[in-house]
Amino acid sequence: MWPPKKGNHSGLPLPLRPHMQKQITQQNLNILLDSLIKEGIRVVAPHMNGGTPLYEPLTCSADMNTGQLPRRSAKEAFFPVCEDIMTYEKEGQKVTVTDIDPVRFPETVLVGVRPCDAAAIPVLDAVFSWDYKDEFFLERRRKTTIIGLACTTADDACFCTAVGLSPAETKGSDLFLTPLVGGGYVCETYSDKGEQLITNHKELFSDTGGAKTLPLAQPETGKIDLKKVKAWLDEHFEDPLWDGIATRCVGCGACAFVCPACHCFDIVDEGTEKAGTRRKNWDACGFWKFTHHASGHNPRDGQPKRYRNRIMHKFKYYDDKFGQTLCSGCGRCVRVCPVGIDIKAIIDTILNSEC
Amino acid sequence: MTQPIDTSIYAAITEAIQAEAHRILAEGEVTAIVGYAAARRKGSAQPIIITDAADSVKLIFTPACVNNLAVYLTKAKKDIPKNGKIGIVVKGCDLKALSGLMGESQLKREELYLIGVPCAGVLASTVCPDQELTGDSIAPKCTECDAHLPTGCDFVPAETLVTPELERKYAVEIARLEALTPAERWVYWKEQFAKCIKCYACRQVCPFCFCEQCLCDRNKPQMVDTTPRPAGNTAWHIVRAMHLAGRCAGCAECERVCPMDIPLNLLNRKMAKELKELYNHEAGFEVLDKGPLNMFTEKDDQSFIK
Numbered sequence: 181m182w183p184p185k186k187g188n189h190s191g192l193p194l195p196l197r198p199h200m201q202k203q204i205t206q207q208n209l210n211i212l213l214d215s216l217i218k219e220g221i222r223v224v225a226p227h228m229n230g231g232t233p234l235y236e237p238l239t240c241s242a243d244m245n246t247g248q249l250p251r252r253s254a255k256e257a258f259f260p261v262c263e264d265i266m267t268y269e270k271e272g273q274k275v276t277v278t279d280i281d282p283v284r285f286p287e288t289v290l291v292g293v294r295p296c297d298a299a300a301i302p303v304l305d306a307v308f309s310w311d312y313k314d315e316f317f318l319e320r321r322r323k324t325t326i327i328g329l330a331c332t333t334a335d336d337a338c339f340c341t342a343v344g345l346s347p348a349e350t351k352g353s354d355l356f357l358t359p360l361v362g363g364g365y366v367c368e369t370y371s372d373k374g375e376q377l378i379t380n381h382k383e384l385f386s387d388t389g390g391a392k393t394l395p396l397a398q399p400e401t402g403k404i405d406l407k408k409v410k411a412w413l414d415e416h417f418e419d420p421l422w423d424g425i426a427t428r429c430v431g432c433g434a435c436a437f438v439c440p441a442c443h444c445f446d447i448v449d450e451g452t453e454k455a456g457t458r459r460k461n462w463d464a465c466g467f468w469k470f471t472h473h474a475s476g477h478n479p480r481d482g483q484p485k486r487y488r489n490r491i492m493h494k495f496k497y498y499d500d501k502f503g504q505t506l507c508s509g510c511g512r513c514v515r516v517c518p519v520g521i522d523i524k525a526i527i528d529t530i531l532n533s534e535c
Numbered sequence: 536m537t538q539p540i541d542t543s544i545y546a547a548i549t550e551a552i553q554a555e556a557h558r559i560l561a562e563g564e565v566t567a568i569v570g571y572a573a574a575r576r577k578g579s580a581q582p583i584i585i586t587d588a589a590d591s592v593k594l595i596f597t598p599a600c601v602n603n604l605a606v607y608l609t610k611a612k613k614d615i616p617k618n619g620k621i622g623i624v625v626k627g628c629d630l631k632a633l634s635g636l637m638g639e640s641q642l643k644r645e646e647l648y649l650i651g652v653p654c655a656g657v658l659a660s661t662v663c664p665d666q667e668l669t670g671d672s673i674a675p676k677c678t679e680c681d682a683h684l685p686t687g688c689d690f691v692p693a694e695t696l697v698t699p700e701l702e703r704k705y706a707v708e709i710a711r712l713e714a715l716t717p718a719e720r721w722v723y724w725k726e727q728f729a730k731c732i733k734c735y736a737c738r739q740v741c742p743f744c745f746c747e748q749c750l751c752d753r754n755k756p757q758m759v760d761t762t763p764r765p766a767g768n769t770a771w772h773i774v775r776a777m778h779l780a781g782r783c784a785g786c787a788e789c790e791r792v793c794p795m796d797i798p799l800n801l802l803n804r805k806m807a808k809e810l811k812e813l814y815n816h817e818a819g820f821e822v823l824d825k826g827p828l829n830m831f832t833e834k835d836d837q838s839f840i841k
Contacts, residue, residue: 232730232796251794252732261732262762335663336576427614428582430606432736434794450760450767461762462732469752482614515662518740518792519602520574520581528575 198350198368200375202385204357205364212384213241213291222286224257226250235290246292246329253440253510254297255304257290258320261437262461265316265447269455282319289377291327296340296510298328298352300440306502307443316460325373328353329365334397337511339524342401345508359394366393399509404527406495406505412530413496417488421533425526426487428519433464435490435513435521441506444470465489491526538670538701540655544694548596551692552624552650556591559622565648566619569607571600578665582607584615594624598668601657602740603786605632608642609745622648626657627682631784631819632742638823639782641745651688653696656680660791675704676787676800682819705804712801724769730795731768733761737775737789737799743782750774772802780806781826784819 204212217223217238225244227236233248235257252261269276301321308317331338331347340346350356354374357365366388369375378385436442446463449456463470466487471480480486498506507523514522552570559565572583572593580599584607585591604623607615615621625633630651636642656668656677666672678701685691712720735751738744751759751771759774760767775789783803790800810816813836814827 229730230726230796251796262764336665337662423614427584428607430612430736430739432739432792433734434736434792437732437734438794446761448761450762450764459762459764464734467735483612484614514576516736516792516794518736518788520579520661522575522579522581525575 198356198370200369200378201388202367202378203360203364203388203391204367204385208384209357209365210241210244212381213238213244213289215381216289217241220286222288224254224288224290225292235293244292249294249510249512250297251512251516252438253300253512254290254293254326255300255440255443257288257324258301258317259304259308259443259445262459263316264457265460266458267456268449268451268458270453280316282315285320285323288320288324289327290324292329293326293353294331294510295328295345295347295349295351295353296338296508297440298326299340299345299349300508300510301326301352303441303498303502303504303506303508304443306504307498310502325354325377326352327374327377328356330356330358330393331397332359332394334399335511336400337514337522337524338397338399338509339401339511339514340509341399342404342524342527343406343505343507343509344403347397347399358396361392361394364391366391401509401524404531406499409495409527409530410499412533413492417492421529422484422488425521425529426484429466429483429487429521430519431466431468431483431486432518433462433466434516434518435523436464436466437462438512438516440508440510440512441494465493487521491523494523495527538699540668540670540673540699541697542598542655542668544653544655544696545596545598547694548652548692549594551694552594552596552652553591555650555690555692556585556594556622557588559648560585560588560591564620565622567616568594568622568624568648568650569604569615570594570622570624570650571596571602571604573597576664579661580664586616596624596652598656598658598672599661599664600624600626600652601661601674601788601791603629603632603742603788605629605636605742605786606740606788608633608647609636609742610641610747611739611745620646620648622650624650624652625685625688626652626654627680627685628676628784628786630685630688631682632786634819634822635782635784636742636745638826644822649685649688649690651685651691653684653692653694654680655683655696655698670699670701673701674787674791676785677701679703679705679785705801708798708801709805709808712805724772725765727797728768728772729765730797731763731772732795733763733768733771734794736792736794737797740788740792741779742786742788743779744775772797772799775799776802776806779803781810781814781816781828782818783807 213223223238224235225238226246227243228245233250235250235254264280267278308314350370354371356368444463445460447460449458472478494506556568567586569584571580573595574581582602656673658672659674683696683698759770787800816827
């Protein structure tokens with residue numbers, strides 16, 4: 181229904197405040213993950229794939245590597261790069277269409293999730309559950325327990341603090357780990373799911389003994405006034421600023437694809453006349469083809485107009501629709517942009533513009 | 536191999552670029568200049584287009600000036616003003632792309648004002664832009680550079696380069712791959728292509744990907760599967776490599792920008808090696824009307840016809 185109601189309408193439980201605080205050693209965390217894997221639960225964690233850090237299913241806890249922010253965000257645990265949504269077969273005049281049943285999705289524990297990634301997941305709940313309930317996303321959400329991990333390092337592309345989050349942000353996490361001096365973690369629960377996980381493996385956890393936590397990262401950026409950014413965007417759909425910042429944009433999808441909050445997708449049929457698969461795969465508003473009409477007309481006929489949509493969607497449209505900001509300050513787009521477009525610098529430019 | 540690379544002349548180059556940019560804009564010799572400017576993060580740089588002489592102080596040259604700015608002069612970039620003569624800051628590798636574009640009738644020499652940069656090398660990646668240029672952090676293409684000093688430009692700062700001998704990173708890797716069996720090599724490339732997420736950053740930064748509608752963006756018929764799966768990924772990367780054979784001069788922008796770390800320039804360098812062996816052709820050194828794959832001569836090797 182339009183307009184959608186703001187707030188939580190995904191049917192997923194809202195995170196609660198911590199009601200359990202425990203401690204776990206690194207060794208016991210590994211035992212926990214290995215026993216989950218053994219139980220047949222899909223354990224997804226940061227992992228080095230060649231030289232590239234990615235969130236991927238583990239076969240063994242030792243493969244977890246939380247040293248670097250994964251190149252792509254954790255959204256793909258719910259919204260994969262590409263997934264089948266149905267298959268078809270044609271024999272003579274008979275066409276058989278088979279849906280993919282989301283019930284088959286495995287129980288998952290997503291562990292070592294950075295606060296910027298975890299915080300973006302409940303933001304995505306809003307869009308995947310307002311007019312159409314996207315069961316591919318929502319069923320994975322129901323079946324996944326998220327174990328967040330506080331950040332002890334940050335670089336100058338990180339700006340979670342600018343969008344109101346922090347290296348200790350627990351939003352989106354069912355269970356949250358903060359590293360301790362000398363190894364191990366403080367472990368806080370933020371939902372029934374998180375509590376259940378501890379209860380099921382309580383022998384691996386101990387009461388907190390007052391051990392000191394490691395100093396957390398301190399991104400250099402101060403909090404920005406998101407209301408002021410939105411107020412400017414409300415009035416400046418047409419503005420010379422867009423040409424100034426985005427003429428350099430080359431129109432790839434790198435920023436959107438590494439983003440924890442971008443969620444546009446395309447649906448295509450691939451196969452032959454006889455048999456094939458309908459697939460859902462990531463799309464990006466930076467692409468020329470994204471708004472290209474069948475008539476040949478393209479309402480976003482230049483790159484600055486496409487880039488404007490990226491900023492508008494993150495800081496205005498999503499706020500208009502759902503009362504939330506579609507950016508968690510992970511800095512990935514800043515790091516991967518081929519031409520050095522820096523979303524934080526753009527927000528600063530907007531805040532500093534006079535009118 | 537953490538040998539430091541001397542980039543001390545880059546400050547003087549920056550000053551010379553600024554002065555020349557100011558002069559040509561103020562005197563009306565060009566209408567716009569495509570160059571590099573500092574960005575927010577420490578040590579970072581980004582492409583900039585200036586049209587006012589007063590903005591020439593924004594232009595810089597540092598090891599983070601990685602982009603091949605030639606892409607902004609192609610017809611793929613319709614947003615750049617192309618009325619009048621345009622100035623462009625070019626490294627030797629970027630200049631090779633411009634030569635190719637002139638040969639393909641995409642640009643005219645007389646419409647450009649080339650500000651050449653004596654270049655000892657740039658960074659392989661600008662994920663962390665604030666780092667020293669060393670034998671480790673340098674772009675692999677720079678270890679094999681044969682154009683540190685661009686030739687045939689309108690202006691080149693008179694600075695003397697020191698360019699140490701470095702291990703040729705692509706040559707080493709290509710030799711390793713050539714020593715594999717075809718089956719082993721296929722395993723390697725299958726793994727690499729599997730990483731592709733079809734963001735098309737490689738295509739969008741390539742000066743030679745100026746097709747107004749890429750084959751991969753057509754859907755009547757759908758020549759290449761659009762989803763990031765093995766069939767479409769492999770088709771895309773093979774199409775890309777073949778379409779660039781004999782044209783790519785090795786700016787390696789495709790490889791630098793790949794967010795999934797696919798070593799794309801290896802394909803381009805291997806193609807270049809084949810072209811050198813078969814036709815004694817090297818892209819980018821002169822403006823040619825037709826590359827070797829665009830023409831037939833009776834002397835061409837025809838032994839493949841059986």
